[in-house]
Structures are given as C-alpha cells and as structure tokens.
Amino acid sequence: MENELKLVSGAMVALSLATAAMIIVPFLQLKDEPAPSALKPYTSQELRGRAVYMANGCIACHTQQPSTTGAGIGDARRGWGRASVAGDYHYDEPPLLGTMRTGPDLFNIGVRQPSADWHLGHLFQPRAYVPGSIMPAYRFLFEIKADGSATKEERVVALPPDTAPLGKVVVATPDALDLVAYLQGLKHAYPVLTPAQAEAVTRLLPAGRKAAPPATQATTPEQPAGNSDAAARTKP
Amino acid sequence: MNPTAILLATFLLSITGLFAFIWSLRKGLFDTESTGARTIFSPGEIGQPEEPSASAEQQRQLEQVAAAHAEPARGVAPSEVAVREAADRSSAFPAFVLIACAVVWLIVASAAGLLSSLKLHWPDLLTEQAWLTLGRLRTLHLNAVAYGWAPLGLLGLAIWMLPRLLQTQLQGGRLVIAGALLWNAGLIAGLGAIAVGFSAGMEWLEIPWQIGGLFAVGGMLIGLPMALMLQRRQVHHLYVSVWYVGAALFWFPTLYIVAKIPGVHFGVEQATMNWWFGHNVLGLFYTPLSIACVYYFLPKVIGRPVRSYNLSLLGFWTLAFFYGQVGAHHLIGGPIQEWLITLSIVQSVMMIIPVVAFSLNQHLTLKGHFSALRHSHVLRFIFFGAVMYTLASLQGSLEALRSLNAITHFTHFTVAHAHLGMYGFVSMVIFGGVYFAMPRILDTRWPKPILISLHFWLVVAGFSVYMVTLSIGGILQGLILLDPARPFMDSVAVTLPWLHGRSIGGALMTFGHLVFAWHVVLITARSGVLTHSDRGVIQAAAA
Numbered sequence: 001m002e003n004e005l006k007l008v009s010g011a012m013v014a015l016s017l018a019t020a021a022m023i024i025v026p027f028l029q030l031k032d033e034p035a036p037s038a039l040k041p042y043t044s045q046e047l048r049g050r051a052v053y054m055a056n057g058c059i060a061c062h063t064q065q066p067s068t069t070g071a072g073i074g075d076a077r078r079g080w081g082r083a084s085v086a087g088d089y090h091y092d093e094p095p096l097l098g099t100m101r102t103g104p105d106l107f108n109i110g111v112r113q114p115s116a117d118w119h120l121g122h123l124f125q126p127r128a129y130v131p132g133s134i135m136p137a138y139r140f141l142f143e144i145k146a147d148g149s150a151t152k153e154e155r156v157v158a159l160p161p162d163t164a165p166l167g168k169v170v171v172a173t174p175d176a177l178d179l180v181a182y183l184q185g186l187k188h189a190y191p192v193l194t195p196a197q198a199e200a201v202t203r204l205l206p207a208g209r210k211a212a213p214p215a216t217q218a219t220t221p222e223q224p225a226g227n228s229d230a231a232a233r234t235k236p
Numbered sequence: 237m238n239p240t241a242i243l244l245a246t247f248l249l250s251i252t253g254l255f256a257f258i259w260s261l262r263k264g265l266f267d268t269e270s271t272g273a274r275t276i277f278s279p280g281e282i283g284q285p286e287e288p289s290a291s292a293e294q295q296r297q298l299e300q301v302a303a304a305h306a307e308p309a310r311g312v313a314p315s316e317v318a319v320r321e322a323a324d325r326s327s328a329f330p331a332f333v334l335i336a337c338a339v340v341w342l343i344v345a346s347a348a349g350l351l352s353s354l355k356l357h358w359p360d361l362l363t364e365q366a367w368l369t370l371g372r373l374r375t376l377h378l379n380a381v382a383y384g385w386a387p388l389g390l391l392g393l394a395i396w397m398l399p400r401l402l403q404t405q406l407q408g409g410r411l412v413i414a415g416a417l418l419w420n421a422g423l424i425a426g427l428g429a430i431a432v433g434f435s436a437g438m439e440w441l442e443i444p445w446q447i448g449g450l451f452a453v454g455g456m457l458i459g460l461p462m463a464l465m466l467q468r469r470q471v472h473h474l475y476v477s478v479w480y481v482g483a484a485l486f487w488f489p490t491l492y493i494v495a496k497i498p499g500v501h502f503g504v505e506q507a508t509m510n511w512w513f514g515h516n517v518l519g520l521f522y523t524p525l526s527i528a529c530v531y532y533f534l535p536k537v538i539g540r541p542v543r544s545y546n547l548s549l550l551g552f553w554t555l556a557f558f559y560g561q562v563g564a565h566h567l568i569g570g571p572i573q574e575w576l577i578t579l580s581i582v583q584s585v586m587m588i589i590p591v592v593a594f595s596l597n598q599h600l601t602l603k604g605h606f607s608a609l610r611h612s613h614v615l616r617f618i619f620f621g622a623v624m625y626t627l628a629s630l631q632g633s634l635e636a637l638r639s640l641n642a643i644t645h646f647t648h649f650t651v652a653h654a655h656l657g658m659y660g661f662v663s664m665v666i667f668g669g670v671y672f673a674m675p676r677i678l679d680t681r682w683p684k685p686i687l688i689s690l691h692f693w694l695v696v697a698g699f700s701v702y703m704v705t706l707s708i709g710g711i712l713q714g715l716i717l718l719d720p721a722r723p724f725m726d727s728v729a730v731t732l733p734w735l736h737g738r739s740i741g742g743a744l745m746t747f748g749h750l751v752f753a754w755h756v757v758l759i760t761a762r763s764g765v766l767t768h769s770d771r772g773v774i775q776a777a778a779a
Contacts (some may be wrong), residue, residue, distance in 0.1 A: 002473055004466050004482060008259055010485035015356070015490060015520065016477075018560025021246050021579060022512035023494070026505045029573060036419055037294030043657030055433030057371020057442075063646060067569030070718060082569040086504040094437050094506040097570060101646035101717060102356070102731075104724050125360070132729050134356060136370045139363040 034192065035090035038190030042091055042182075049182025052175045056138070063098035064107045064186070071101060081108040085192050103135055110187040119180040120172050122159045128163045141176035144168050239575030243642050246579060249555045255349030257553045273541035275475040275672040276532060278316035284309035285539040288675035289613045289682050297611040311540065314751040319470075321400035323406070328677045330412035334458075335390030335670055337420055339756050341384025341644065342663075344427075348377035353742045357735045375430050375442050379422065379731075381658060382440060382517070383423050383451060387488075388416070389666040390525035391458050394481045396673045397532050398462055401475050407464035414693075422450025441464040444494040452489045452496075455772035459485035471569035476548040483556065502572055511563035518657060519559035526665040527594060530622050533672050535601060537609050537615045543600035551593035558586040565636040568645060584636035591629040598622050604739040613688040617668030620696065624660030631656065637762040643718065648731060648738075649710025650705055659699060659745075667691070667752065674756070687755045691748050698744025701737060709734025757768075 042050065053059075066072050068083045076082065084107055089095040113119060122141050123127065126135040142157065147167050150156050156163075156170040164170045172180075193201065274282065283306035302309075303564040351372040356359050399406045406412075426443035429435070435442045443451075462485055474482075495513040500654065535542050542548060563579035602608075602619070609615055631653055635644050643649060668670045671688060675681055682688060709731040716727040 018382035026508045030505050054437035057375045060371045060374045065570050070570030072430045074718045074720045086571050134359045135365040136359045140366045
C-alpha cells in the first residue's frame with residue numbers, strides 16, 4: 001500500500017459504518033421512546049443520591065439491568081422483577097447499566113429492601129446484615145459521635161448490637177441519606193406492556209412457554225419468571 | 237425500520253467494502269517474496285538480527301539461528317546505517333518522554349489494581365477515606381491503564397518506530413512533547429476528579445468531558461508528526477505497521493470526541509455509545525498500535541521479513557471493518573435493540589478472520605526460528621503478547637455467543653478476559669518494545685540483563701495465576717447466578733478463594749513492574765540522558 005489517503009479514508013469509512021450502526025441508528029430509533037407512565041422522574045434528593053452512587057463507583061459491582069439472558073433469567077426466578085426496557089431509563093443521565101454482578105442487580109432494590117434503616121446500617125457495615133458479604137463498608141459516609149451528642153436534626157443510624165463502637169452513635173451524612181433515598185427509589189415493578197400487547201406477545205410464544213400465568217401479571221416483581229423474560233424480550 | 241433489513245444491509249455492506257478494498261490494494265502483493273515486507277530492512281540486512289537488549293553472546297546465537305534459514309547477510313552500507321541512526325536520534329527525546337511517563341503510570345495503575353483486588357476479599361480494609369473505596373480505586377486503576385500506561389507506552393513506541401519506517405527524521409518533535417504534556421495534565425486532572433468523586437458514570441469514560449478534551453487534543457498533537465513525516469518519507473511503500481499506526485492515530489480522537497460530546501447522548505442510546513467506545517478504544521486504538529509493534533519488532537529481531545504480506549492486508553481491513561461493530565455484545569440481554577446485539581455477535585465472530593490472519597502470519601514468519609526465543613528478551617515478550625492476542629480474541633468471539641455469554645456475562649470471567657487482552661497482549665508487547673527501543677533511544681545497553689529475565693518470569697507467573705484463578709472463579713460464579721434455587725450470596729462465597737488467588741497473581745505482576753521500572757531508572761541514569769541533549773546541541777552547533 002503506497003497511498004496514505006486511501007488508507008486513512010478506508011479506515012474512517014470503517015469507523016463511520018460502526019458509528020452508524022451503534023450510535024446513529026439507535027439514536028433515531030430511541031429518541032421518541034416515551035417514559036412509561038408509571039415511571040416518575042427523580043426527586044432532587046434522589047438525583048443527589050445518584051451522584052453519590054456514580055462518585056463511589058457502585059457500578060463496579062452492581063448492575064441495573066435485569067437482562068433477558070443468563071443470570072437475568074435466574075434473577076427473575078428469584079423474584080427480582082421483569083427484564084428492563086429502554087423506556088425504564090428515560091430519566092437516567094447516564095443509565096448505570098453496569099457489567100458486573102459481584103453484588104446483586106439493583107434495578108428493583110427499592111422493592112426488595114424498602115427500609116431506610118436497613119440501607120443506612122448496611123452501608124455502614126454490610127456484614128452486620130449479610131454474613132459473608134464482600135461489599136466495602138462505607139465508613140466515610142457516616143460520622144461517629146459520642147452517645148447523646150447527636151442533635152435532633154441528625155439521623156442516628158439504628159444498628160444491630162456491637163456494630164457501632166462502644167459508647168458511640170453512628171450519624172448518617174447527607175450523602176448517605178441521599179444515596180439511600182436513591183436506592184429506595186429504584187423500583188421498576190410497573191408493567192411495561194398494555195394488556196393488549198401482552199396478549200399479542202403470549203400468542204407468539206412457543207407452546208411450551210404458554211402454561212404459566214398470563215403475561216399481564218408477569219410484570220410484577222414477585223411472579224415466577226417463566227414469562228417475565230418472555231414479556232420483556234419483545235420490547236414495545 | 238425493519239431490523240432484519242438493517243442487519244443484512246450492514247453485513248453485506250461490510251463484506252462488499254472489504255472485498256473492494258482487498259481488490260484495490262492487492263496489486264502486486266501476491267508474490268511470496270513481497271518487496272513490501274522488506275521495507276523495514278536495509279539492502280543487505282536480511283538475515284541480520286537486530287536485538288538491542290541482547291548481550292554479545294546472545295547476539296551471536298541469534299545470528300546463528302538466522303543464518304540457518306537465510307543467505308548470510310551481506311552487511312548494510314554505512315550510508316544506510318547513518319540514515320537509521322539519524323532517524324533514531326531525531327525521535328529519541330519525544331519517545332523517551334512518552335515511555336517514561338507510561339512507566340510511571342504503570343506503577344500507579346498496578347498499585348491501584350492490587351489494592352482493589354485486596355479490598356475485594358478484605359472489605360473492611362481502608363474504609364475511612366472516600367478516595368480509597370473500591371469503586372473509586374478500581375476506576376483509578378482502569379483509567380491509569382487505559383489513558384496512562386497503555387496509550388503513552390504505545391504512542392512512545394509508535395513515535396520511535398515511525399521515523400525508521402518512513403526513513404526520515406521525526407518532524408514536529410515539539411508537538412509530540414506538547415501533546416504528551418497535555419495528555420498527562422488531562423490524566424492527572426482526570427484521576428484527581430475520579431478520586432474526589434467527579435465521575436461521568438460510564439465505564440471507560442469516567443473522566444469528565446471538561447478534562448477529557450485534553451486527551452483528544454493531546455492525541456492529535458502526538459499524531460500530527462506522522463502527517464508531516466509522510467510528506468518527507470524516503471520509502472515508496474508504506475509498511476504494514478504504518479497502516480495500523482496511521483489508522484489508530486485517526487481513530488482515537490474521533491472515538492473520544494464522539495463519545496464525549498456533551499448534551500447529545502441520552503438514555504439507553506448512551507449505553508450503546510458507551511460500548512461502541514469501550515470496545516473500539518480496545519479494538520481500534522490499543523490493538524492496532526500493538527499489532528504495529530509486533531509487525532515491526534518480531535521480523536527485526538529474527539532478521540526475516542514477514543512471510544505473507546497478503547495476510548497482513550486481509551488482517552488490517554477485516555479488523556477495521558469488523559472490530560468497530562462488536563461493542564453491543566457487552567449488552568447481551570440488555571434493554572437495547574435486539575438487532576444491534578445480534579449484529580455485534582456476528583461481527584465478534586467475524587473477528588476470527590483478522591486474528592487468524594495475524595497469528596498465521598506471525599507463525600509463518602517465526603517458523604524455523606523458534607529457538608531464537610531462548611536468546612532474545614524482546615522476542616519472548618513480543619511472542620508471548622502475540623499468542624495472547626490470538627487467545628484473547630478467540631475467547632472474545634466465543635464469549636459473545638449467547639449460550640456462553642449466559643454464564644460469563646456479569647462475572648469475574650469478563651475481568652480475566654479484559655486482562656488477557658490488555659495485559660497478556662498489549663502490556664507484554666509494550667514491555668518487549670521498550671526493551672528494544674530504550675537502548676537505541678538512550679544509546680546505551682540495559683545495565684542488568686538479568687532483571688529483564690526476572691521481570692519476564694515474574695509477570696508471566698503472576699499473569700498465569702491471575703488468569704487461571706479469576707477465570708475459574710468467574711465460571712463458578714456464573715453457574716450459581718444462573719440457578720434460581722441458589723441464594724445470591726452463594727455466588728459471592730464461591731469466588732472468595734479465587735479472588736485471593738487473583739491477589740497473589742496481581743502481587744507478582746506488580747513486583748515484576750517494580751523490577752521493570754527500576755531497570756528503566758538504571759538505564760536512564762547510566763546514559764546520562766540530561767547531558768545527552770546538550771551534546772546534541774553542541775554537535776549541531778559545530779556542524
């Protein structure tokens with residue numbers, strides 16, 4: 001090859017094709033995707049909590065994408081909810097899909113663990129709640145104060161016995177409270193298909209998969225998974 | 237839009253484009269003894285190994301290995317030697333700056349990586365400081381490798397190779413140094429931002445765009461001298477390494493700028509963009525630069541041109557076409573369009589073509605010369621890297637298949653795979669390249685060749701432990717995640733012994749890097765690099 005112009009233009013054509021396939025077409029297909037009506041925008045506290053989540057790299061161990069394959073099917077059968085669809089991420093800037101399940105998927109953590117006390121205590125010392133957990137303790141999101149010195153506005157974390165140092169209390173910082181508000185808000189239990197769409201999907205299923213309950217119910221997190229992934233596989 | 241039609245159209249377009257290019261470029265290249273492959277050798281040099289890290293005895297052994305398979309080298313004309321010497325002198329300082337920075341970032345990245353690994357099985361270690369939390373430390377490790385060690389090391393080697401490849405002197409060396417300074421400034425600011433908690437939130441793109449712009453500008457400044465040199469080149473034919481370097485230098489700024497334009501990307505489209513970037517920075521930046529190094533250093537060390545130049549062509553253009561579209565295999569089962577995932581899986585499997593083309597070519601070139609591995613440090617590193625590239629890429633093609641992906645997705649297996657590519661391949665090639673280039677850059681020998689062997693065996697041992705333990709741990713983890721009857725915590729418990737094993741591997745690798753860095757300090761001190769540039773000025777003034 002003697003011609004550098006040919007080389008560079010060929011290289012850039014190859015990259016443009018890739019860009020068209022992976023950015024431009026998805027952009028066009030998704031730009032008018034509406035938010036599901038049951039999905040609420042984040043409150044400002046949740047948004048601050050989301051920033052704490054991003055700042056501390058929670059994405060290193062946690063996904064937010066109940067997938068339609070592999071571990072996602074396993075999770076659905078554990079009762080962790082339906083697979084996610086593009087609209088679920090309408091308000092996410094950026095979506096925190098993640099690639100690792102060193103810890104569990106958090107897309108519906110607000111459903112599984114609604115208690116703020118649980119989240120605060122768990123962030124302070126995960127092993128006091130989940131034996132064998134390898135999640136880091138987030139000590140820096142809390143202040144340790146002498147017993148009785150916390151003011152009325154401060155949130156003293158209710159902890160299992162022997163978790164706080166002797167004679168001290170653990171007070172949550174605003175960052176910890178924001179993060180917990182965000183985690184509590186991670187609830188995607190609403191259905192993403194209308195009853196008519198679900199009906200249509202069920203009709204397309206192979207015979208073996210129709211036995212389970214109708215797909216309209218398949219969108220609540222507690223259901224057996226057989227059809228939750230089926231419903232999600234055909235994205236509206 | 238009909239997904240099948242899009243898929244089919246893209247695929248056909250890729251194939252057609254591919255064959256069009258091969259057709260337009262192959263003229264005269266079907267001869268077994270291609271002249272193109274000889275570009276990197278001066279007349280009379282074939283059969284003469286160049287191994288700057290070798291001792292006199294090793295050099296003699298290498299010459300024997302080469303002599304068994306080629307006409308004895310006739311010797312290079314003094315004028316040719318002078319041209320190469322001038323090329324080496326012109327690139328010495330800019331290449332040294334880039335490589336020295338890379339070594340510093342290697343140590344930073346190793347420390348962050350090792351500590352992250354330890355924290356994963358000792359979760360109560362160092363929990364008081366926000367910047368030392370696992371999520372930030374792991375991100376620091378990734379970014380110090382992805383924007384520090386790997387690109388600076390590879391760009392340093394590219395800047396050093398280009399004047400030799402084009403048989404001209406480095407043009408715009410100051411641009412390179414300015415680019416390196418900007419790049420390092422961006423990296424220091426970017427890592428600082430991550431440490432204090434300003435993260436853009438997307439993997440591989442955590443450094444905020446306000447800072448990341450420096451990478452795009454710095455990268456362009458480092459790439460500009462290539463354009464200047466191309467105009468003054470003394471070779472008619474552009475050697476295969478030049479294609480890879482040239483394309484990569486254009487690809488990276490494009491990738492980074494498109495990925496970082498603020499306010500354009502939204503929602504799930506951001507995720508497809510994220511993996512378009514994440515995989516392309518591997519496939520269209522580190523990989524081609526590393527392949528360029530292999531295509532240069534391997535033939536030089538054994539004194540034999542690349543066997544099949546056509547395979548190089550096929551490898552280059554198939555890499556360019558297929559690699560760009562594989563990114564969505566990171567989102568298999570995710571909330572994006574199914575056609576896009578399928579497209580990426582197809583192209584991931586098509587990646588077998590460039591990889592086999594590359595591997596076959598290196599194998600054919602090295603055939604009959606394998607005993608050279610015993611006598612050359614550089615060749616060991618480069619050969620190890622080339623083999624790991626083959627393995628990493630074939631493993632990647634398999635991992636993209638839905639059936640296997642179901643097990644490995646979301647597990648430590650993916651992390652092991654990433655290290656197979658970025659460490660086994662890219663880092664090992666950089667080590668080999670540095671061992672080749674540094675003696676030429678500093679005009680002196682490596683002071684303690686035993687340290688090179690120590691470095692090699694430490695990182696090979698560490699890397700093997702790392703790969704084996706983490707791959708096994710990842711598969712076990714994946715199998716438990718698949719089984720709804722097992723509680724999630726089982727998938728954590730099963731990985732623990734393997735995570736300990738990974739830390740041991742990581743510690744050995746880190747120790748190897750300290751040996752390497754120390755040796756770089758020693759050779760720099762020995763050369764008296766600071767007085768060296770003065771000497772150059774004096775000589776120039778005298779002439």
